[in-house]
Amino acid sequence: QKEVEQNSGPLSVPEGAIASLNCTYSDRGSQSFFWYRQYSGKSPELIMSIYSNGDKEDGRFTAQLNKASQYVSLLIRDSQPSDSATYLCAAEEFGGYQKVTFGTGTKLQVIP
Amino acid sequence: DTGVSQNPRHKITKRGQNVTFRCDPISEHNRLYWYRQTLGQGPEFLTYFQNEAQLEKSRLLSDRFSAERPKGSFSTLEIQRTEQGDSAMYLCASSLGLAGVYQETQYFGPGTRLLVL
Numbered sequence: 152q153k154e155v156e157q158n159s160g161p162l163s164v165p166e167g168a169i170a171s172l173n174c175t176y177s178d179r180g181s182q183s184f185f186w187y188r189q190y191s192g193k194s195p196e197l198i199m200s201i202y203s204n205g206d207k208e209d210g211r212f213t214a215q216l217n218k219a220s221q222y223v224s225l226l227i228r229d230s231q232p233s234d235s236a237t238y239l240c241a242a243e244e245f246g247g248y249q250k251v252t253f254g255t256g257t258k259l260q261v262i263p
Numbered sequence: 264d265t266g267v268s269q270n271p272r273h274k275i276t277k278r279g280q281n282v283t284f285r286c287d288p289i290s291e292h293n294r295l296y297w298y299r300q301t302l303g304q305g306p307e308f309l310t311y312f313q314n315e316a317q318l319e320k321s322r323l324l325s326d327r328f329s330a331e332r333p334k335g336s337f338s339t340l341e342i343q344r345t346e347q348g349d350s351a352m353y354l355c356a357s358s359l360g361l362a363g364v365y366q367e368t369q370y371f372g373p374g375t376r377l378l379v380l
Contacts, residue, residue, distance in 0.1 A: 159303070185368070194354055194371040195306065239305050250319065251296075251369065253305030 153178040155242050157254035165262050170227040172257050174240030177221070183243035184216060186225045188236045189256065195239055199225065230261045265289060267372035269355050275378045276345055283341045284375045286355030293360030295338050296369060297330055299323070300352045312338060313360060345379045352376050 154177045164170045176184075183202050187195035199214040201207045201223070207214045213226040223242075227234055237256040244250045268287045276282050288295050293314050298306035309328070311319045314335035324330075327345075332338040342349055353376075356369040 155305075187371075194352075194374045196371070197368050200368060241305075250308055250311065252308070255303065255305050 153181075153242075153244055153252050155240055155252050155254035157238075157240050157257045159255055160258040161260050162257055163260045163262055164230050166230060166232060168230050170230045170234065170259055170261070172225040172227075172238050172240075172259065174223045174225075174254055175221055176223065176240075176242040176252075178242060178244055178252075179218075179221065181242040181244060184214070184223045185241040185243075185251070186212075186214060186223075187239040187241060187253075188234075189239055190236045198238070227259075230259075232261045232263050235259055235261045267355055267357050267370055269353075269372040269375050271375060272373060273376050273378075275380065277380050278345060278347060280345055281341065281343045282345055282377065283339055284353055284355075284377075286338045286340070286357075286372060288337070288355070288357030289370060291359065292357035292370075293335070294358045294367070294369075295332055296356045296358075297338070297340050298354040298356065300354055300374075301350075306354055309340075342377075345377075347379045350377055350379045 156175045185200045186198045189195045201214040201216045211228045215224045237258045239256045240254040241251045270285045295312040297309040300306045312332040327343045330340045352374045354374045355372045358367040358369045
């Protein structure tokens with residue numbers, strides 16, 4: 152059973168702080184990783200994708216991947232109340248057609 | 264709007280009834296996915312199409328569930344003899360599906376929220 156593990160939270164951070172979200176995965180063959188943001192009652196929207204070890208930055212968001220440790224993280228700098236949502240980590244299963252396994256999500260609360 | 268669309272957005276039905284949901288992917292996308300999401304959980308993979316071919320079905324997809332993508336464009340997901348446990352958000356996603364490319368982004372539709380009474 153391929154798994155993606157996340158702390159369900161809630162993770163509370165003050166406005167302007169850095170929010171750090173973590174994820175581990177069990178399938179060593181996974182090559183692609185994604186962070187989705189999901190507001191309550193809405194569908195997931197892609198925040199970041201990462202395929203190589205190291206950091207990938209996009210605006211206030213930085214994704215970090217460590218394949219040796221099977222660990223993915225998302226940093227959100229200068230957190231805003233509008234960042235309050237559930238963040239889903241997803242890993243693509245190795246072996247072809249892009250079957251993606253999602254974690255249960257971490258709920259982030261940014262306190263004004 | 265050129266995103267993924269789903270209809271209906273909400274469906275309330277009685278136990279034992281059949282329901283059908285529709286998904287229209289982004290027009291140039293060849294791959295289409297169905298997921299189910301319950302409260303507090305991440306989306307769970309149900310099935311996947313490459314053009315009109317259904318290439319994978321999850322063990323979660325019982326015999327009461329069937330999906331089609333007859334012309335490689337829109338897709339339908341039918342649930343027969345609904346049960347209360349089928350209550351969930353049903354999400355559709357699509358991706359480009361370029362040959363030999365696997366690192367693709369899936370774009371989600373707004374979902375269909377099903378409530379079985």
